[in-house]
Amino acid sequence: MFTPGLNRNWRRIELEASQMFKLDGRVAVITGGETGIGLATAKTFANAGVKVVIGGLLEEAGLKIAKEMSEAGGSVRFIKTDVRYQDQVEALVQAAIDQHGRIDIMVNNAGVYDGMASVDETSESLWDHMVDINMKGCFFGCQAALKHMVAQGYGRVINTSSIGGLIGGADGASYTAAKFGVVGLTRQISKTHSQHNITINAVCPGAINTDVRGNSAAIVSSAAEFMQRGVGSNPDWIKRLVPAQRKGEPQEIANLIYFLATDEASYITGQAIAADGGWTA
Known part of the structure; x- marks a missing residue:
């Protein structure tokens, strides 16, 4: 049985815990x-009460x-954006x-x-x-956001790299080069901007259950002929290379991106964090 003093402390701890990750x-x-x-x-951000502005080509x-997320009570806006063009990325952030x-964020x-x-x-x-979409687009996004984040003294930047940005054997030549570039950019910016209460990290997914191949073939016609290669297209390769035995x-x-955006992740910066079912282990 708790003593009255300990009960008060426990309630305080519970209250503090309930305010975490907001x-x-x-x-x-x-x-x-x-x-x-x-x-x-x-969707994760919108469900948590974040005001979301999406930029994309599709x-x-x-x-x-x-429309669907706004009708469900979220604050979500979409703006068509080609991240290869600096003016479009700047316009997205300015919106x-x-x-x-x-x-x-x-x-x-x-x-x-x-x-x-x-x-x-x-x-x-x-x-x-x-290179233009995966790396230069990331650079434009960092640059456009950071000037505002520095002025306000707060920010969270999360760049999507890949385990192809950590090892040389996961993807093709140009994708690997670009994703390694994202990791390098993330680490360099963390050295120059973390003193402004801004964290800059990269997430490095492994094989994930998305339609990146179909979407990429639609956007980059010169890549279409190669889309049936690699671990993501072969269940046997998944089982052989990924200890979790499945795609993520x-x-x-x-969930990882959400955590990195919270104040509880305030001492994590300049990191490239793999989420790959153990592939790179």
Whole structure:
């Protein structure tokens, strides 16, 4: 039996715990938020009371998702955005500022896949798509968000890399190069901006149950012929290489992104965190 003093302390601890991991009222911008990991993240944020602005290329899907989440009580807006173009990314971030007065969370998630194309199979067009969308788009998103975050003295930046940004044997040449670049960019920015109460981290998913192959083939026609290769397309490879014996779900990555956006993750910065069912172990 607790003594009265201990009862009071226990109630205080319970109250403090109930206030942990809260993001209600925060403002988040998510690129590539209309499908896959980005969509799971947008829904997770919206359900937690975050005001969400999604930028993406797939306009029909984006508008549909924003409408559905808004009708369910969330604050969600979609803006068609091609992250290869700096002015479009800046306009996306500015739209969040104009509507909500600030930006607290930037999730640079927009990405396409090269389907395991080797270096000798990679055309200049395929290379440019992988680097421009996966890495340059991430750079534009960081740059656009950070100038506001520095001014307000607070921010959370989460960049979607891949285990292909940690090891050389998971993906094709151009995708691997771009995702390694995302990890390097994340670490460098953390060195220059963490003193402003801003954390910058990268999540590195393994094989995840999304339609990244189909979406990538639609956006990058030069990658379409390679999309049936790799671990994600072969259940036997999944069982052989992934200790968890399965693909991950988008929600499992969204949960990690959510945590990194909270104040409880305030001392985690400059990290590239694998969520891969043990693949890189």
